[in-house]
Amino acid sequence: MEDYEPNIIGFLCNWCSYAGADLAGTSRIKYPPNIKIIRVMCTGRVEPVFILESIKSGADGVLISGCHFGECHYKSGNYKANRRVKLIKKFLEQMGINPNRVKFEFVSASEGNKFASIVTEFVEELKELGPLTLNLIQ
Amino acid sequence: MIKVIIDGQEIEAEEGQTLLQVAQSAGIYIPTLCYHKALSPYGSCRLCVVEIEHNDRILYHTSCQFPVMENLIVKTNTERVIQGRKIIAELLLARCPDSEKIQEMAKELGVVETRFKKKDEDCILCGLCVRICQERMGVHTIDFINRGIKRDIQPPFGKYSDICRVCGACASVCPTGARVVELTELSQKEPRPIFSDFEEGLTQRTAIYTPFPQAVPKIPVIDRNNCSHFLLGECQICVEVCEAKAINHEQEDEIIELEVGSIVVATGFDNFDPTEKPEYGYKEFKNVITGLQFERLVNASGPTQGHLEINGKEPEKIVFIQCVGSRDKDGHEYCSRVCCMYTAKQAHMVRDKFPDAKITVYNTDVRAFGKGYEEFYNRVQDENVEYLRRELDDPIQVVGNEEGVIVKAEGHPDIHADLVVLATGLIPREDTKELSRLLNINLSEDGYYLEAHPKLRPIDTFTDGIFLAGCCQSPKDIPDTVAQASSAASRVSNILSQKELEIEATVAKVDESLCRGCGLCIESCPYTAIELISIDRTGNKVEVAYVNEALCKGCGTCAAACLNGAIHHLGYTDNQILAQIQALGDEEI
Numbered sequence: 198m199e200d201y202e203p204n205i206i207g208f209l210c211n212w213c214s215y216a217g218a219d220l221a222g223t224s225r226i227k228y229p230p231n232i233k234i235i236r237v238m239c240t241g242r243v244e245p246v247f248i249l250e251s252i253k254s255g256a257d258g259v260l261i262s263g264c265h266f267g268e269c270h271y272k273s274g275n276y277k278a279n280r281r282v283k284l285i286k287k288f289l290e291q292m293g294i295n296p297n298r299v300k301f302e303f304v305s306a307s308e309g310n311k312f313a314s315i316v317t318e319f320v321e322e323l324k325e326l327g328p329l330t331l332n333l334i335q
Numbered sequence: 336m337i338k339v340i341i342d343g344q345e346i347e348a349e350e351g352q353t354l355l356q357v358a359q360s361a362g363i364y365i366p367t368l369c370y371h372k373a374l375s376p377y378g379s380c381r382l383c384v385v386e387i388e389h390n391d392r393i394l395y396h397t398s399c400q401f402p403v404m405e406n407l408i409v410k411t412n413t414e415r416v417i418q419g420r421k422i423i424a425e426l427l428l429a430r431c432p433d434s435e436k437i438q439e440m441a442k443e444l445g446v447v448e449t450r451f452k453k454k455d456e457d458c459i460l461c462g463l464c465v466r467i468c469q470e471r472m473g474v475h476t477i478d479f480i481n482r483g484i485k486r487d488i489q490p491p492f493g494k495y496s497d498i499c500r501v502c503g504a505c506a507s508v509c510p511t512g513a514r515v516v517e518l519t520e521l522s523q524k525e526p527r528p529i530f531s532d533f534e535e536g537l538t539q540r541t542a543i544y545t546p547f548p549q550a551v552p553k554i555p556v557i558d559r560n561n562c563s564h565f566l567l568g569e570c571q572i573c574v575e576v577c578e579a580k581a582i583n584h585e586q587e588d589e590i591i592e593l594e595v596g597s598i599v600v601a602t603g604f605d606n607f608d609p610t611e612k613p614e615y616g617y618k619e620f621k622n623v624i625t626g627l628q629f630e631r632l633v634n635a636s637g638p639t640q641g642h643l644e645i646n647g648k649e650p651e652k653i654v655f656i657q658c659v660g661s662r663d664k665d666g667h668e669y670c671s672r673v674c675c676m677y678t679a680k681q682a683h684m685v686r687d688k689f690p691d692a693k694i695t696v697y698n699t700d701v702r703a704f705g706k707g708y709e710e711f712y713n714r715v716q717d718e719n720v721e722y723l724r725r726e727l728d729d730p731i732q733v734v735g736n737e738e739g740v741i742v743k744a745e746g747h748p749d750i751h752a753d754l755v756v757l758a759t760g761l762i763p764r765e766d767t768k769e770l771s772r773l774l775n776i777n778l779s780e781d782g783y784y785l786e787a788h789p790k791l792r793p794i795d796t797f798t799d800g801i802f803l804a805g806c807c808q809s810p811k812d813i814p815d816t817v818a819q820a821s822s823a824a825s826r827v828s829n830i831l832s833q834k835e836l837e838i839e840a841t842v843a844k845v846d847e848s849l850c851r852g853c854g855l856c857i858e859s860c861p862y863t864a865i866e867l868i869s870i871d872r873t874g875n876k877v878e879v880a881y882v883n884e885a886l887c888k889g890c891g892t893c894a895a896a897c898l899n900g901a902i903h904h905l906g907y908t909d910n911q912i913l914a915q916i917q918a919l920g921d922e923e924i
């Protein structure tokens with residue numbers, strides 16, 4: 198298990214978290230390369246299907262990160278995303294998948310450091326959980 | 336309407352007015368002392384006596400108390416009237432020979448010396464203080480006691496009053512300027528002076544005041560938190576004295592809605608409050624002031640008319656301390672950018688005023704980065720200003736002694752100073768966060784507004800049409816602020832001059848053949864960009880969603896909400912994102 202590297206798909210909103218990740222990059226802050234970022238305009242765009250599809254396609258963890266509450270560029274997208282993520286976590290639990298594999302976070306455009314530490318921690322947590330195996334009905 | 340003749344001039348007066356009021360309204364001067372526009376006339380000083388001819392009878396009466404009536408011929412300047420006034424002036428002068436105000440008044444009437452025996456009083460028993468307290472403040476703390484030569488003004492039984500509010504109205508109207516009624520003798524309560532924000536707390540102001548000399552519009556404002564009327568429902572003296580009848584205490588804050596095409600945020604900064612760092616001794620010692628207070632003290636229109644003095648003395652040993660509240664790893668980590676240069680300027684000004692003063696500047700690096708700045712810094716050093724460098728983290732402390740203060744900085748000998756100027760840093764305004772929510776713009780980690788890109792878009796925010804100018808974005812000096820503000824202005828005119836605006840192509844689009852008209856998307860859209868329209872589907876009228884592209888901001892929330900997959904978020908369609916997911920999911924780390 199030593200060299201297990203979890204695969205994370207991250208959905209980052211364009212205005213806060215994507216810019217925050219960008220800042221982490223331009224400020225040369227180090228964080229594990231395990232995350233693959235998909236940019237969406239707002240976390241409100243993230244459909245439950247995206248999360249399920251990520252897991253199905255082989256991701257060990259899914260990070261959804263957007264603006265802080267009250268700061269969503271589109272006013273309320275992150276509130277909607279928050280509700281959806283809560284529901285999908287319940288669903289995952291019923292499917293026998295640890296809901297901690299899905300994480301909802303807030304990173305503003307200035308929080309490059311926070312983004313890096315969230316990714317670092319998430320990788321650690323997923324390493325604890327180990328690889329995700331699914332019994333998919335073909 | 337009643338007609339009166341004053342000094343040969345026929346004047347129309349209203350029933351109930353006094354002769355003094357009528358004369359004043361016609362611009363005829365009658366000297367007064369115990370009269371106040373906002374108080375009932377009392378007639379104690381007798382200065383306003385005039386000659387009144389009524390039905391062939393001549394009488395001499397105080398004009399402040401005499402009501403107008405028909406057939407009055409009034410003369411304000413006859414020989415007898417003038418002589419009478421002079422005698423009154425002499426009597427008043429004899430009573431209060433030391434009062435400058437009385438001396439002035441007497442001089443105006445041509446009286447310099449008195450023939451009467453001089454006394455040592457400072458009260459002329461005009462009762463203005465009694466009246467203002469009772470009639471306007473609604474308190475009645477003080478009143479006359481005794482009669483004749485023993486007459487005096489006191490609180491009941493000459494004891495501390497429980498009802499006195501130490502508002503100071505009594506002292507403010509005293510015409511002898513002697514403040515006979517000392518607040519400390521009336522009450523044990525501490526008076527609460529109102530300090531002037533503009534003068535950086537160096538002077539006091541009244542509850543109604545013009546914010547600062549160049550204020551636009553230059554109109555006085557009422558400080559609700561300190562105005563007696565708002566606090567206690569009394570007073571309203573200002574209403575009485577305002578000739579233009581412009582004061583209205585009923586006025587409420589209004590919310591004015593403006594429709595605009597663009598917004599420039601130029602809300603500025605707050606000054607760091609050095610009491611947060613007690614080691615500097617600010618507020619503890621009078622000799623320790625901030626850079627902004629220094630500016631007021633050397634300003635020709637400031638509280639000292641530009642004479643730099645501290646505790647009434649010209650300073651001889653001055654220490655400037657830089658980086659107070661800036662570059663602080665536990666607080667405001669950034670450099671405030673202006674303090675090095677304003678300190679250099681202030682050191683130069685001190686040298687200009689006091690060629691022999693000993694001037695020391697404690698700095699933790701001098702950042703003279705702008706055009707001509709390094710040259711100026713060198714010039715100030717050549718003017719015998721001593722620049723001492725200390726480490727930012729090294730302790731520095733200002734302690735007090737009898738003559739002044741001592742600045743103790745690690746690694747340097749103690750310096751005795753009679754003036755210490757703290758170069759306080761700039762901090763984000765207190766309401767920055769509130770406004771950022773209102774405008775939907777972001778903050779950077781240091782608490783200032785965040786620009787869209789630090790190098791390429793330093794004026795824009797992430798919200799279209801909202802731009803930043805000045806210190807609300809980060810500390811900057813005047814040339815930088817002007818540059819950014821001009822740039823913001825041109826950005827705005829760019830938008831406003833266009834006939835048509837281009838919008839982002841990232842919008843939502845409904846696939847009518849998949850939409851079932853449930854309306855879920857309508858609820859999810861934060862911009863009410865979606866509505867239901869009816870279309871013809873195979874001969875049937877059905878309702879489907881329709882996205883108004885001009886209103887749609889392209890967040891994609893509706894696309895996520897639609898259970899039928901009928902909304903495509905252009906540029907971020909389900910298929911595009913799912914393809915990304917599948918590609919990334921399989922990827923090896």
Ligand code: SF4
Pocket residue numbers: 845849850851852853854855856857879880896897898899900901902
């Ligand atoms: S949510 Fe989908 S199906 Fe329902 S009205 Fe909107 S586009 Fe049509």
Ligand code: SF4
Pocket residue numbers: 842843859860861862863864865882886887888889890891892893894904
């Ligand atoms: S993309 Fe966002 S703004 Fe546009 S119609 Fe959908 S919910 Fe409204």
Ligand code: FES
Pocket residue numbers: 210211212213214238239240241262263264269270271272273274275
């Ligand atoms: S734009 Fe960032 S969460 Fe909505």
Ligand code: FES
Pocket residue numbers: 366367368369370377378379380381382383384397398399400
């Ligand atoms: S002003 Fe009329 S008596 Fe004093």
